[in-house]
Amino acid sequence: MTEVTTVDLVVIGAGTAGLPAAIEAAGQGLRVAVIEKADRIGGTLWRSWAQLSAGGTSLQRGKGILDSPDLHFDDVMRISKNTADPTLVRLAVDHAPATLEWLMASGFDMDPDAPAVLHFHEPYLLPRTYWGRKAGESVLEVLAPAFEKACAGSVTLELGTELVTLRTSGVDQVEGVTVRRPDGTFHDIDARVVILTSGGYAGNPELFPQFTGGSPLAGPASPGADGSGIVAAVAAGARVRGQERFLPTYGGVLKSGSRWETVHLNDYPALTPQSRQPWEIHVNARGERFVAEDAPSVDDRENALLDQPDLKFWVVYDAAIRREAPALFPTWSEQALDRAFAGHSSFATAGDLRALADATGMDPGLLSRTVAAYNSAVVSGEDAFGRTHLPAPIAEAPFYAVLNHGSTLKSPAGLAVDGQLRVLGPEGPFNNLWAAGEVIGGSSLSGKSFVSGMSVTPALSFGRLLGRRAAGADTDPGSM
Ligand SMILES: Cc1cc2nc3c(=O)[nH]c(=O)nc-3n(C[C@H](O)[C@H](O)[C@H](O)COP(=O)(O)OP(=O)(O)OC[C@H]3O[C@@H](n4cnc5c(N)ncnc54)[C@H](O)[C@@H]3O)c2cc1C
Incomplete structure (x- = not known):
């Protein structure tokens, strides 16, 4: 018989988006199960440059750079030639300054040259790209201690454990998840909310062409970015979008x-x-x-x-x-x-x-x-x-x-979500299945382009936002 646990929230994937989701939810007193397939936390942060972007930060003001979420929004839409999702971009740029301030207040090891205009991707019009001296590991240096503290409280972390099935009831509700533990046994976890932060599929050369219009995969993504979270969601009725917005x-x-x-x-x-x-x-x-x-x-x-x-x-x-x-x-x-x-x-x-x-x-x-x-x-x-x-x-x-x-640095396609980051099912959004990070498709926030910082920053922001929403807490950027 399958063993069953009940928690308030299940987070699938302890990476860029999943860690902040769990940290925020635990901070609000929720019992959280974090399911991570790898044998360590961090996900793509171990490889990512983790350049961040935000318009209107204290760091910019200190350097005399006049910027705002509105200017950031306009620039993202310009660079993406209006192919990014404007609702999600709006949500991302509105939360980005709070995310940067939160990182900096938590001791983020900011490179002294940031913010700057960088040219590896199509450049912004203003210096609004930030990065840590140890790239993704600088972000992890902030997240890991906070997550460890949460694990000493109401968060349970299961490493080496993989989401296998999202268990649904009706067309708009999930009851919980079935996971496979390292010893091969299956385990059901029932939850009021499931947040999918399992990343993209840019480490899966078989799946990549299926989700990206036949284009071949070459890239530096982690083989752990295998798209299994997307596949599980599709089996539960979710839809994939963004296949046509691939740009290498x-x-x-x-x-x-x-x-x-x-x-x-x-x-x-x-x-x-x-x-x-x-x-x-x-x-x-x-x-x-x-x-x-x-x-x-x-x-x-x-x-x-x-x-x-x-x-x-x-x-x-x-x-x-x-x-x-x-x-x-x-x-x-x-x-x-x-x-x-x-x-x-x-x-x-x-x-x-x-x-x-x-x-x-x-x-x-x-x-x-x-x-x-x-x-x-x-x-x-x-x-x-x-x-x-x-x-x-x-x-x-x-x-x-x-x-x-x-x-490919980020997979373009991903799960369709609405403006509240609820995964879209066959007949509208799932009430309690939410998603953040690359699982919603890199093109949702960058369109058919790569906009600097528009993967890691929204992954952090949306993870934090959803962790708080699961607890019914305020998600206004001013309160975060
Ligand atoms: C080399 C490189 C450089 C990059 N540089 C930048 C940059 O400078 N700026 C930027 O904005 N973006 C950049 N990106 C993209 C960005 O880093 C990623 O989009 C982002 O980190 C993904 O965050 P995530 O939380 O969605 O996924 P991840 O951080 O990958 O976390 C997902 C986690 O879920 C786990 N998981 C997966 N499937 C399952 C499952 N079925 N069950 C349980 N756990 C599962 C994985 O093991 C992983 O730990 C870069 C990417 C790469 C590869």
Whole structure:
């Protein structure tokens, strides 16, 4: 017989959104069960850069930056070309300053250069991106002690335990969850409210194309981001949306031996022209250029990549560029690069362009013509793609090519929710099944783009908000 426990609230996933949800609910006196599949808390915060965004913080005011949630809202909608969900963006930007103030009041190790305008994603018009000195771990350093304190009180944490089924009654109510414990036994937990904070599916190469219009997965997400929470919710009648709003991040090299996992984001090649102007050319799997490599808009480069076969491109250069240019791989040693060119399947080198094409599967004639056209542009100063940074031809053997991918930092699709973050079922919202974080789809808050800080900040804010709502507490940003 299955053992049954009853609590006020079940939180599925002890990550970016789940931890604050449990902390807030426990602070209001609720009995909370936190179910976490991994053997430690933290979720994606162990990998994330965790850049945050908020308009109208004390830190901005102290630096003379005039900003507000309204300006933040307008900028998110501009960057996303109005493809983000305006109701959810409104909720997120209204709560973002309170979330930042709460982090800072809790000892967040803010980088002294924050806030700033950053260029890895399409930039905001104002400095409103913040980050900790230890990236995601700085956020975890705030959450973990508060969560530990909650666990000494009314929170029970079950590690190594996975949500298997959301048990429903009727079309708009959940009774609780069935979970599988590390010893393989099943356990029912009944609850007044279930909050799903189980993250996305950007670590599941099988599920990814099904939820993202057939696009292949490449990225640095944790394999724990397997979408199992979304699958369980769909089995209970929930709907998925956002499949069509996929836009890859420009670049990323696979880990040696992996067919989808990229190296850590810190170890990506430097392809952002605001940080390092390109000396190389970028060519698709056939050997053709497809974009001005120095186009200042990352959105333009990402959209150009979306049209390339398998979202792949090779960064092609020569011996002189390897010697003279600022490092393409700033965090890699020359020895590590030599090892990669000797044995990593995404790295190729050859004595001439035809052999390079053979090694990479490109069309030899096309690659030779592409390089010749680029070299003419270096001489004339007139590039067919409008590139203006043309420092040197690609002419000196050996030649190099590094395979890059359109990569994914956050899964675009996710569970449809209403403006109160209630999961939408077959006939409207579930009364007591709520969701926050990447499980509601990264595109809900960034649209078909990546808006700085608009994953981690809303995950924290919405987690806190739902934890309080479960206890009937005030969720007005002013009270949080
Ligand atoms: C390398 C990288 C860099 C990033 N940089 C940024 C950035 O700078 N700014 C930004 O805004 N966003 C960034 N993102 C995205 C952002 O970090 C994530 O969207 C966010 O952290 C996800 O939070 P979450 O709470 O939804 O999920 P997570 O933090 O992943 O937590 C989900 C938890 O649920 C658990 N879980 C999953 N399924 C189950 C199940 N069935 N049962 C029980 N537990 C389950 C998981 O083990 C995990 O612990 C980045 C992502 C990556 C990968």
